[in-house]
Amino acid sequence: MVLLADSAAVSLVQSVDWLAVAPPLIAAVAALAVLVADLFLPAERKHVLGGVTVGGLLLAGLALIPLRAGTRSTFCLTGGSHTCSYEADHFTLVLQFLVIGGALLTALLSATTVREQELPAGEYWFLLLSSAAGAALLPASRDLATLVVALEVASLPAFALVGLRRGDRRSSEAALKFFLSSVTATAVTLLGVSFVYAATGTLHLTDVAHSLAAVDPRLATLARTGVVLTLVGFAFKTAAVPFHFWVPDAYAGAPLPVAGYLSVVGKAVGFTGIALVTVIAFPTYSDVWGPALAVLAALTMTAGNVAALRQRPDRKLSAVRLLAWSSVGQAGYLLVPLAAAGYGSDPGHAVGATVAYALMYAAVNLGAFAVAVLVGRTAAHHRIADYRGLYARSPFAALALAFFLLCLAGLPPGVIGLFAKVTVFSAAVDAGLGWLAAVMAVNVVIALYYYLQWTAFLFRPAGEPEGTADGEAAAVKTRMPRSLGAAIGLAAAAGLVLSGAPQLVLRYASGSLL
16 A cells, blocks of 8 residues: 555656746746835835836747747646646647737836826736736646636736725726626636536546546536536626626726726636637537527627617717727627537637637727727826817827727728638638627627727817817827837737738638647
8 A cells, every 4th residue: 555655646746847837937926026026115116016017928928939839738647548737739829929918018008007096016017917827827727627726816816906096986896896796707617617527527628528428317417507607707707798797897997907908818818718618628518508608699799889889979978988898799709709619610710710809809909998098198087078189189099099999890901800800700600600690790880880980089170069078188289108109009010910911810710729
């Protein structure tokens, strides 16, 4: 017995592939560095922490380059199926690039916000890096326990970021709603994971798939229930209906860079989790999650676009809420290819279509929030009317925002937005989901109205009767901080490059990512 125990103990000892885990690890180490440095830096030197954050995210991004050579795995079982808990494959690298790039743009947006709104710098940068580390870990997770841990590591700092404006009632209320909704969804997900484990005896995704294919008939109902409940937490992160009610309040109450971060990186976390558990772990139950995701996609895009349509250019309506509801509508489009994967469509092609759309959406949506941060510096209430005449005050910002909105609408010169929508639409048609493709077509037309209406608003003279919410502020040239200008420029450059060479992301839709 002693020899067996010793032998088992030795077999569990394995080396860690530090290169494979480098991207999330570097972000986590940078977060700890910021936390320690914050203890010793005087108040007038706190701005250095922003530079440390940007540097850490750049290093994390550079750590992706050597991983392009091939798939690397670590934290593997040493017996039986030899499955691993962490895998840096092509799918992982693309999503980690999206997460780290989104966090980097958010950091650039945040430099002026942290200073002007007097947010606690140490806490802000630590929380942003911690959330980014968790979000970068999730695409590489290949067991349900690591997936849930990564989901919570990405989510818990986000709650604090939303409520970081101390003394602001809206911020506290938004953080509380976000927290309570997320905790409920996480509890349901953990219950689902426990059901799946009870039915299969394993947590590794590939092993779960093999076990579910031959599950004991007496445990079939338990397994089916576990599959449905496991998806709840990830559906919440994507803001899919009916888990979307927290979105407008959270975005409106959070600092604007945080709202942009949630709209991009938060959604990437949710869609990554859904793709991993459905395509890898639960292919046997595609008859359960396929129809469920199709219905969620239709409801989500319709609810988001109809609500955004109501945010007319009026002094009493918030531009941030329009972006929030728009992000809900976009989430519906992102769900379409994942639903198609449950109807016999090639899973690699379906996931690739979602990834291609997500890359386009990340660049242009963060760009739209970057312009919103600029406008918000002189318009405290951040109403849609504050954008009237933006071209006269800041031509670069107005042209950039117009481009971002046209990309989201899928109109030239935002060619990448059009191609990404066609790719998603084709995934639905190829899977035989004609009714879902029709719903998507109707929603695209609805979205055209409010995107074009806002775009036209940017070029109207500020002196028209509607005026602006802040009176003479409309006539004042808007000063653009360098970090904010860099963020808008990077997002615009990414959108232009992708529109000129859409194959850079659309090739993911034709290749196998999983």
